[in-house]
Amino acid sequence: MTNIWDFFKDFFKEAEESSPSKPIFNEILARSEEEKAAYENWKGSLPCRRFFDLLAAQYTIYQSNPAGVDPALTFLQSDSTKGFALHFDRLDFNQQDTSHFLDLLKEKILALPYQSQLSNVRTWTEKDWVQTVERHYLKPKKSWEEGKLIDQLFGNVTIELTLRNDQPRLLTFRATAYADRLYAPPRDFHELMQAILA
Numbered sequence: 001m002t003n004i005w006d007f008f009k010d011f012f013k014e015a016e017e018s019s020p021s022k023p024i025f026n027e028i029l030a031r032s033e034e035e036k037a038a039y040e041n042w043k044g045s046l047p048c049r050r051f052f053d054l055l056a057a058q059y060t061i062y063q064s065n066p067a068g069v070d071p072a073l074t075f076l077q078s079d080s081t082k083g084f085a086l087h088f089d090r091l092d093f094n095q096q097d098t099s100h101f102l103d104l105l106k107e108k109i110l111a112l113p114y115q116s117q118l119s120n121v122r123t124w125t126e127k128d129w130v131q132t133v134e135r136h137y138l139k140p141k142k143s144w145e146e147g148k149l150i151d152q153l154f155g156n157v158t159i160e161l162t163l164r165n166d167q168p169r170l171l172t173f174r175a176t177a178y179a180d181r182l183y184a185p186p187r188d189f190h191e192l193m194q195a196i197l198a
Contacts, residue, residue, distance in 0.1 A: 022124070029119040029134055031103070039100050047097040048104070054091075055084070056197050063190075076174060082154075082189035083174035088167075098168040099134065102161045105173060106136040108196050109157050113141045117156075132163040149184035152177060154192045 031039065042048055058073045069075065072090035076083040088098065110116065118137040123130060140153040155177035162170040173196075177186035 023122040024125065025121070025123040027121055029121045029136070035099075038096070039103055042097070042100045043104065047093060048100070051093075051097075051101050052197060054086075059084075059193055059197070076172075080155075080179065081174050081176045082192075083172065085173075086171040088169055088171070093168060095163065095166055095168055098161055098163075098171060102134055102136065102159055102171060105159045105196065106138065108198075109136075109138050109159075112195060113143075113153060114138045114157065115141050126164075129164045130166075132166070134161045134163070135159065150182055152183040152186055154189065155186050 054070075054073065058069050059075070061068045061070075062075045066075070070090075072087050074085040074087070076085065093101075106116070106119070115138065116136065117139045119135065121132060121134045123132045125131070136157075136159045138157045138159075140151070140155070143151055154175040156175070158172070158174045158176070160170075160172050161168065162172075175186070175189065175192060177183075
């Protein structure tokens, strides 16, 4: 039997050497029954409404005056990726609120013709903190029609919540389009935002 002291020494050594590509923990993200019940109650709460009010107001500003968007929110716009990022060092939301919002964004995407590909949580150490990333990765449901390009909808959707020492740091929502010639161009990001904010 391995000496318990050796076990802990090995564990702490592994933790010190961990990184985003080699996390000390990499597990399926599964919510407990208690967490699921709390999430259902949270959906009608003031913090939930605050998330959507903030997102709706800042997206409206972004459409007419991108420079006027609150620094707590960044909209991502490139040829292949569209989305947004919420910076929690500038916002007042707790860990439970942010995890619930992560899951609600997933729920809204699943209401579209999307399917869940992977939900996981990874943890590793940095010099001064422990970093945890909860992630939902979703893909459009394939619809094959002979002689037609595949409708990729908005591309693959990745939603990530980054925590430092269990404190919310950043939430990113990204829709990344396929560049493959088998796919039709992605739908307009505005349509996706409307679905999220509905």
